[in-house]
Amino acid sequence: MxxxxxxxxxxxxxxxxxxxxxxxxxxxxxxxxxxxxxxxxxxxxxxxxxxxxxxxxxxxxxxxxxxxxxxxxxxxxxxxxxxxxxxxxxxxxxxxxxxxxxxxxxxxxxxxxxxxxxxxxxxxxxxxxxxxxxxxxxxxxxxxxxxxxxxxxxxxxxxxxxxxxxxxxxxxxxxxxxxxxxxxxxxxxDAADAVPAATAPTLHPASDAPDLKLWDGPPGPDEHALTVHVWTPVGSARGEARRQPLVDRYIAAVDRDGVISTGHAALESPEGIYISLYPAEEIDRSPDEFTRILRATRENDVAGKFQPDYQTEAAAWCPSTVQVRIRNYDPGRLRRFWDAYRQDTTYNLTYRNCSSTVSHALEAALEGASARVWRQVRGWRPLWRLLATPELWVAAQIRKRAKTMAWTPGLTLDYARALSMLADPRPSGWASMTRMALGQMRRQRQDWREAAQRAEAGQGAQAGNVASAANAGNAGSAGSAGSARPRGND
Incomplete structure (x- = not known):
């Protein structure tokens, strides 16, 4: 952690x-x-x-x-x-x-x-x-x-x-x-950003809080955001997969013909970066050989290749099963990572595969993401908020499990989802309920003021009508008294 x-x-x-x-x-x-x-x-x-x-x-x-x-x-x-x-x-x-x-x-x-x-x-x-x-x-x-x-x-x-x-x-x-x-x-x-600041994503707060930027949901289709593409083992299997709970979600799926599908992961940025590592030649994934190639040893290293873009890869295979989009990322750090990482095209099914590549790239792009969100907050508050967020502990456990086993598309998917909640923080339950309560209290006070003003206006109008009626009554009484006096004198 x-x-x-x-x-x-x-x-x-x-x-x-x-x-x-x-x-x-x-x-x-x-x-x-x-x-x-x-x-x-x-x-x-x-x-x-x-x-x-x-x-x-x-x-x-x-x-x-x-x-x-x-x-x-x-x-x-x-x-x-x-x-x-x-x-x-x-x-x-x-x-x-x-x-x-x-x-x-x-x-x-x-x-x-x-x-x-x-x-x-x-x-x-x-x-x-x-x-x-x-x-x-x-x-x-x-x-x-x-x-x-x-x-x-x-x-x-x-x-x-x-x-x-x-x-x-x-x-x-x-x-x-x-x-x-x-x-x-x-x-x-160390190095200057390779991407101009004008191309960096703009953070649009979803709340009125001056020191914390929150979003009400994931980025929309037209928003500037980083995209993690995941082909799940079941979704990318060539034939109908035999369902095996947890195994086909995090490790591999086996179709009716016994062919193993491990899925795939890729990362795409609006700046034109597409990171998708794949073996240059198809690896034998039969059950007899699969256990041997799981070892993260040098004899299992093979030549790899990076796919040019998502459209080419999706057309040659199939569209990604799930996408995770993140607004708050650093395109400069992602560019520096990509420039250094793509110099080596080695592929290993366990320690240097598509999922580990995407996870490392995602970490490079999100470096300092929480500091950017809370950049106006001083003191220890950003650290406490981060430690109190459940997604941090989930992401830490996923990262630990992937480091001790291997990064798989399923783990990368869960990791990207957890990091998206940390990089693009949503309002927590307490914050949402507090805002709702305060908003309701403000509306009630405003209704009470308007009702009091209407009551005062109504009382004022009623008092004016009573006064007018009283004046009219006094005037009538005075006229009657004036006409009666001459008759009394006569």
């Missing part, structure tokens, strides 16, 4: 705050260790019930405002709300059953992630595969710790999880601070 934060906020913003990040990292690690050690005996001082109530309120509030999200944002917030509410109810249930179920859930998640990481590292053999296997073994040990009842008979599950979360979060902050300390400049800003 540290690398992703550096990409989105940029080194210029973070470099001046590396000391603060260092202190925050150490504080988080120390608090995590204290919470974890406190849960090792039966005398747990962690406030379980208040924590569960806060978790439940946050989950309910997230579910209430989830409908204000758009597409994947709405789904992500619904998942978050349900997860928070479920965990809070298990904590409030207390006794043995609630803690036991929660412990089994966390243990299974750690076990599954550790096993997946070990297997993928063993098969793919990327550059740091031994380190990835060590991390996988550590996750399995954590899973075993959660599975067995010692030492608190599952009562310390929540403090354990909170402590581990603080420790891992603090460790990420320490890594980020150490990297920033060693950097004296932003490598992405």
């Amino acid at each position: 540290a690398r992703l934060v550096m990409i989105l906020l940029g080194v210029d913003y973070l470099r001046t705050r590396w000391r603060g990040l260092l202190w925050l990292g150490w504080v988080s690690v120390v608090l995590g260790v204290v919470a974890f050690v406190d849960a090792l005996d039966n005398a747990i001082y962690f406030p379980m019930t208040p924590f569960a109530l806060v978790l439940l309120l946050e989950g309910l509030a997230t579910l209430v405002v989830a409908r204000s999200g758009i597409g994947g944002q709405r789904t992500l917030r619904q998942v978050k709300g349900v997860s928070f509410c479920f965990a809070a109810l298990l904590i409030l249930a207390g006794h043995h059953h609630g803690h036991f179920v929660l412990s089994m859930i966390f243990a299974t998640l750690f076990l599954a992630d550790g096993l997946l990481q070990i297997v993928s590292a063993r098969v793919v053999r990327f550059r740091t595969w031994r380190l990835a296997m060590a991390v996988g073994v550590f996750e399995i040990l954590v899973a075993i710790f959660f599975y067995q009842p010692y030492p608190t008979h599952y009562v310390g599950t929540v403090p354990y999880c909170l402590g581990l979360g603080l420790i891992f979060g603090g460790w990420n902050l320490l890594l980020l601070a150490s990297r920033l300390r060693r950097l004296d400049h932003n490598p992405g800003m």
Whole structure:
């Protein structure tokens, strides 16, 4: 996650705050260790019930405002709300059953992630595969710790999880601070922009906030935006694909004839850049050879070629299945990446394929995207907003999984969608509900003022009519009295 934060906020913003990040990292690690050690005996001082109530309120509030999200944002917030509410109810249930179920859930998640990481590292053999296997073994040990009842008979599950979360979060902050300390400049800003500033996308805020630019949805067809094209394995299969949940979404699809389709990914910019790496000669993707060519080793390197443009590739194959469009990108950084990357046409099915190429290009184009969105905001607020955005954590997990396995079109699609929510931030549920509430309050006050003004005007008119009637009555009485007096004298 540290690398992703550096990409989105940029080194210029973070470099001046590396000391603060260092202190925050150490504080988080120390608090995590204290919470974890406190849960090792039966005398747990962690406030379980208040924590569960806060978790439940946050989950309910997230579910209430989830409908204000758009597409994947709405789904992500619904998942978050349900997860928070479920965990809070298990904590409030207390006794043995609630803690036991929660412990089994966390243990299974750690076990599954550790096993997946070990297997993928063993098969793919990327550059740091031994380190990835060590991390996988550590996750399995954590899973075993959660599975067995010692030492608190599952009562310390929540403090354990909170402590581990603080420790891992603090460790990420320490890594980020150490990297920033060693950097004296932003490598992405060494050269001048290759694209004139006039061609850069203009940011049009969708809200009236002076310091934050928000959009209500994805770019329209006529808007200046970067496009990520994805051909899913199922959508690009030559024949009818045999449905295999998750496998045909993230790895490959197999048609009725046994031919494997892994899909494809490409990136297109309005400045004329089209990035689409493909093997110069078709790779044998039969089931017998597919396991061998999955290894990220030099013997599996083949010659590759870059497609000229989307129209040519779509005409020769088929139109892309899904497109993800992003407004807020830097065409200069994308141009510099492309000029350097296209010098090497090597293709490897695992570590240098179409999906990894698009993901790296996307990261280059979005460097400093959050800093551009919040360029008028000072202090730590941009960092806190970024860390509090669920899409950041989703993007970090996708990036981690792709680095330890391989970039696939399915992972690239999810990664691009998550980054689009970070580069082109939509109004969050709380922001939308707050604006709606404030707008409704303003309209009510305006209606009350108009009603009061109408009432005052009506009372004034009624008072004028009464006064006119009274004057007329007084005048009539005076005339009658004048005519009666002479008769009395006579």
